[in-house]
Amino acid sequence: MTSFSFRACFDGVVPPTAADPSALGTPPFRAVSYCEPFRAASGYGWYLYPPVDCYIKWDGAAFHWLMENADDWMPLTTIAAQTLIRLTGAEPTDDAFLGLPVFSTPPEPGLLQIWTGLVAVTPPEWSLLVRGVPNLPGSITYEVQDGILETGWWHGPVLGNLRFRRTDEVVQLSRRMPLFAVQPVPCAAYQGKLLRQTEFVPVSDESRAETAKMISDAFSVRDDDSPGGYRREVSRRRRA
Template sequence: MTSFSFRACFDGVVPPTAADPSVLGTPPFRAVSYCEPFRAASGFGWYLYPPVDCYIKWDGTAFHWLMESAGDWMPLTNVAARTLIRLLGGEPADDAFLGLPVFATPPEPGLLQIWTGLVAVTPPEWSLLVRGVPNMPGSITYEVQDGMLETGWWHGPLMGNLRFRRSDEVVQLSRRMPLFAVQPVPREAYQSKLLRRTEFVPANAESRARTAEMISDAFSVRSDESPGGYRREVSRRRRA
């Protein structure tokens, strides 16, 4: 059986949770009730959470942060896990990896790297796609950059990147709200040799007839009187 695991590297790390097809109640009712492609994409993978409750802002040059337990904004450059544990009132263990940053600011302007406090382990042939939470309304202040980690062999910090596109606006990070999602992907699926084998069928008399037949078959599961035909057909095929 294919297994995936997430390992916490220090106390207080929020465990990943299975992605929610209803996206925590944020999307329209019709999408959640009838649109199986929406539900399947929304429920694919796991949610990851920030390592601390805090506020962050970017002034166009540098980052600053404010912890909920602190009273003043502080410069945010590289904050080691050991430092974060002390700021939260804990006593860090004598582990070398606690010197790794939970927040890091690469040279590129507006880029903030955040470590969830986790390490992921997957079977050798699987990777994890790190991305924003699917179908959850995003922030207008920043975007989550996608990244593919070959966690079948690389068991380093499970982190994600935020690229800020607006300055002087405060962003709240909450350990109760997912910041990233990770989705399992077979390593073969994104290899160039597979992607180069894509077939393109131009429109001509012969191909259009077959295409029309395929579209007709696809639409046969739909009904204007009873929404959700695609979802019902998916369920039927899974049961079969």
Template sequence: MSKAVPPVRFHALIPGQRPPARADRSALGTLPIRAWRYCEAVTTAAGFGWHMFPPTDLRLLFDGQRIWWQCNDVGEDWMLLDDAAQFPCFSATFDAAAPEAIRGFSPPFLTALPEPGVVQIWTGLLARSAPGWSLLVRSPPNVPQMPGIEVYEGLVETDAWFGPIFTNVRITRTDEPITLRPEWPLVLAQPVPRPAYADAWLNGAEISRGFETMGDAEWAGYDSAVAAPIRDGAYRPGHYAVAVRKRRKAEEAGSCPFTAGREHSPSVLQAT
């Protein structure tokens, strides 16, 4: 039997780092219990992707002009990040494992970008996604964010480009250290089919203005989703969640998109 194609394969290269983990639908236990029980939209968003964690305890300090850093692997002294810095001892480990032509090209752990207070952080990961799929690297949805930073989002076509998975963060406070801990996710990677962000697909959105654009099909859909459950006395908290779970269960009983030897892009997203 052919081996199934995984949606993504992560390569964790820094020794001892926490590997990526499937995102948790409870947002790591931080969602209110009512949202966990009844709000399928919130829990689905929270569980959509894989959490990626800092490879070590990392502290960053922005003094308004320069960025300083320290981590447990190199002691307590603050070091100036004036260009780029390797993860402690990693470049020698990389060169010992890499083919000769690639030695000396280990990814930097931290890079100070030209914009004030902006630093690029390597997750310690490389990634290869299934054909036709990319990875959206973003701040984890519905998870309390680490204070003092803003995460830039990036969409990487990892089915064709195999390289380090970085994230760029902006330090939003000065003269006070921020701490990134390996037990708390820094970013989330979400699988996105390439046609979903093609211009031909996104430019095809339609905007209907006014009630005169609402036809029988639209009013029937609204009635089914909103009015009928209340009118018929069938409304219960979480009725949307029940409907979505039933639909998902029926769909998952069919074929999986990641089957061996088959490239997949949802036909509904085929841009022309």
């Protein structure tokens, strides 16, 4: 039995894929080859995809959408999963959860909520951070809002929010390109009790020497003649 699982709620849902350390080939060669912090962040979690291929635009007051291969734009308010299934030419089952919205527009202007068609299950005391795809160039038309779902006990729809910041520009959603990323985080990591334990060490004669040694030790893994020293040290420690 796997520790993390994603369950599709209707046909056509795109399975999550493991996040790509090379950020789908978009960054510079040096970043992918030598920068382990970049690779680790890019490869952390899973990619999630939109439930349908379509185009969306916001005119400042309302959303409209155009399904792929359709001719006419339609108002976009709340589109239930069963409605989406019918629009794609299939017949939905009688499952009650298909009445849940795939697209919905909260009262806040420019906000669009999208259900990936997935439910997630994680070990107890673990959550999923829903966010934009790390290190992938984002859209200038919208931004992905971050959210944390406590999927160790809450097994509802895995949702993401897009906040549009430009009007009358068409955005394409493709089932071939990730829209969100989800990353596992322990619940304890974002509790206030832990975050309040942060220590700040001001500069002093005593701390300066200790800090200088920390920095010197950190830089000791670097080699100007051979980039990627930090990455090699990470690999060595993992092997050990």
